[in-house]
Amino acid sequence: MALSREVLNFVANTGGTTTTVNTSFLPKALILVSHFKTTEGESATARYSFGVSDSTNHRCIGWAGDDAAATSNVIGGFRTDAALEIYIDGATVAQRVTGVAFNSGNFVLTWSGTPASAWEISAIVFGGDDPTNISVGSIAMPTSIQVQNVTTVGFQGDFGLFFHGGRTTSGFSTNPKQSLGAAISPTKRWVMDLVVRDAQTTSAAVNAMSTVDDTAILEGHAASTNALEFLGDFDGFTADGFNIDWTTVPASAYLYAWLIIKGGQWDLGISTKPAGATTQTVTGMAFTPTLVSWAMSSATALATSTSEATSTVGVWDGTTEIYAGAYHNDAINTVAKSAGASTKVLRELNYTAEADGTSLNSDGWTITWTDTGTAYLVPWWAAASSGAAPPPPPAFGDYAGQFKIIRPTLW
Numbered sequence: 001m002a003l004s005r006e007v008l009n010f011v012a013n014t015g016g017t018t019t020t021v022n023t024s025f026l027p028k029a030l031i032l033v034s035h036f037k038t039t040e041g042e043s044a045t046a047r048y049s050f051g052v053s054d055s056t057n058h059r060c061i062g063w064a065g066d067d068a069a070a071t072s073n074v075i076g077g078f079r080t081d082a083a084l085e086i087y088i089d090g091a092t093v094a095q096r097v098t099g100v101a102f103n104s105g106n107f108v109l110t111w112s113g114t115p116a117s118a119w120e121i122s123a124i125v126f127g128g129d130d131p132t133n134i135s136v137g138s139i140a141m142p143t144s145i146q147v148q149n150v151t152t153v154g155f156q157g158d159f160g161l162f163f164h165g166g167r168t169t170s171g172f173s174t175n176p177k178q179s180l181g182a183a184i185s186p187t188k189r190w191v192m193d194l195v196v197r198d199a200q201t202t203s204a205a206v207n208a209m210s211t212v213d214d215t216a217i218l219e220g221h222a223a224s225t226n227a228l229e230f231l232g233d234f235d236g237f238t239a240d241g242f243n244i245d246w247t248t249v250p251a252s253a254y255l256y257a258w259l260i261i262k263g264g265q266w267d268l269g270i271s272t273k274p275a276g277a278t279t280q281t282v283t284g285m286a287f288t289p290t291l292v293s294w295a296m297s298s299a300t301a302l303a304t305s306t307s308e309a310t311s312t313v314g315v316w317d318g319t320t321e322i323y324a325g326a327y328h329n330d331a332i333n334t335v336a337k338s339a340g341a342s343t344k345v346l347r348e349l350n351y352t353a354e355a356d357g358t359s360l361n362s363d364g365w366t367i368t369w370t371d372t373g374t375a376y377l378v379p380w381w382a383a384a385s386s387g388a389a390p391p392p393p394p395a396f397g398d399y400a401g402q403f404k405i406i407r408p409t410l411w
Contacts, residue, residue: 003264003385004128004376007320009342011038012115019109023125027102029054029134029261031124031161032084033313035324035340038117042339042349044068049310050180051083052161052259053100055107057136058083059257061165063176063311065196065328065336066090072200072332076176078165078255080138083109085172087121090198090336093172120324120340124293124315130263133157140168140253140328141218141230142246148232148408153241154388157260159184159383160189160234160242162217162257174198174342178311180295182381183218183234184266190379191216192297194309196328197223203331208309210297212377214270218244218256226305230254270302270380273348273355275375280355282380283364289382291317292365294346294355296325314346316357316367317343321345348373 004025013019029052036047043089045360051060062077064087073090085096099110108124126134133155141164142148155344159182166177179193190213197207209226212389230250235243242260265287273296274280293315298308312325326338327349339347345367353373358366365382 001129001130001263001386003126003130003290003383005317005383006125007291007315007317007322008123008125009120009320010123011118011120011178014115014118017111017114019111021109021123022106025127026104027107027125027127028131029126029259030083030100030107031259032097032121033324034084034121035326035338035341036086036119037338038287040075040120040341042337044337046326046328047087047091047335047338048324049084049086050163050313052095052136052391053083054134054136055100055102058100059136059138060084061163061178062087063178063326064068064072064088066089067204067336068333070201070333072196072198072206074176074196074198074328075171075172076165076178077172078167078170079172080255084121089198122324122340126151126261131261133262134260138257140255141232143249143251143253145249146246147235148244148246149238150241150244153260155235155262156239157242157262157347158264160258161224162258164218164220164254166220166254168252173221175221177220179219180311182268183217183269186217186234186236187216188268189234190214190268190270191219192295192311192379193219193221194297194311195223195226196309200332201342206330206332208307208328208330209305210296210299210308210310211303211305212270212299212379213303215303220250220254221305256322264386266381268346271378271380273373273376273378274369276372277369279358279366280369281364281366283361285382287384288362289360289365290316290384292360292380292382294378294380296346296348296376296378300375302377310349312347312349316345318360321357323347325349345372346378348376
């Protein structure tokens with residue numbers, strides 16, 4: 001069985017409402033991420049969006065913030081009808097991807113309007129025989145402590161991405177709070193979340209924070225106080241979906257979304273970025289990965305909020321490497337940036353440290369950091385095919401020389 005995968009970097013087509021991206025196979029699942037700039041590198045204003053699609057169902061989150069603002073100006077969103085949404089600054093939404101079509105050899109994105117700029121966008125594409133089932137969907141969080149049994153997936157998955165945008169309906173609003181989590185089992189999961197408070201004139205009230213946790217897949221903090229608002233742990237995949245153990249619940253029924261895949265081999269974990277220009281190797285996987293995706297915020301300790309709101313996603317398939325992310329510091333009139341590149345797998349935003357893919361190993365991966373920096377936590381997930389398919393039975397001609405005619409002995 002084969003898990004086809006491809007990492008792609010492309011730009012939005014400014015000549016119409018569709019963008020066609022060539023692939024080497026028929027896609028079955030799509031992950032999109034963008035920093036919504038037209039050039040690579042890091043620049044002022046924070047812009048970020050992350051989304052998924054199975055060609056029929058689309059979900060995305062995103063946020064944006066103004067740089068050098070005397071009053072914090074940030075927005076965030078969650079969409080149940082889009083695979084990506086473009087936030088230009090802390091008050092403006094441009095276009096979003098409202099349609100995705102999978103074809104043999106490409107996928108086509110349909111926009112809500114003609115893109116105003118050739119924004120850089122990156123994609124992770126899955127296909128092949130291994131993804132036997134794909135689910136993209138969303139549901140509301142409960143407002144009472146419970147184990148939530150979600151049955152709308154329709155099959156038992158092997159890997160899931162889970163995310164929320166701090167909203168009860170599809171749309172956008174101020175005071176963004178978002179998280180991205182991954183899970184393969186009740187003991188192997190993680191979540192990365194952020195919060196930024198809008199319309200603040202003093203640094204103490206901006207409350208730009210990030211958190212990484214290895215005991216949950218969905219997490220949220222209050223914009224005004226950074227107090228834990230909700231926490232959902234992964235209780236495992238079921239025959240028709242999954243269970244989430246909600247130990248802290250929100251007062252409002254926020255929506256959350258998922259991408260769940262059945263088939264393939266998967267692993268995940270949390271590493272720590274080295275505080276220096278050096279190689280970093282993670283081992284212990286039961287297979288050789290063919291794709292690894294990393295995430296990074298400003299968190300340096302598990303389940304501990306850290307100043308600066310950061311959301312960065314990077315990926316490498318052994319050939320193509322990309323990252324995209326956004327950053328807002330915990331102060332007004334200072335720094336809000338986003339960055340992206342098609343030559344590195346990760347970046348410590350508001351700093352020069354970047355990581356380059358070095359090798360995909362028999363039991364893990366190696367990346368090389370280009371500069372010193374802070375020892376941030378780095379959640380990651382990895383994928384590979386489930387194994388080699390058995391050879392087909394030989395054709396009749398392949399049996400030549402393997403048989404011998406035995407004549408019976410007559411007595």
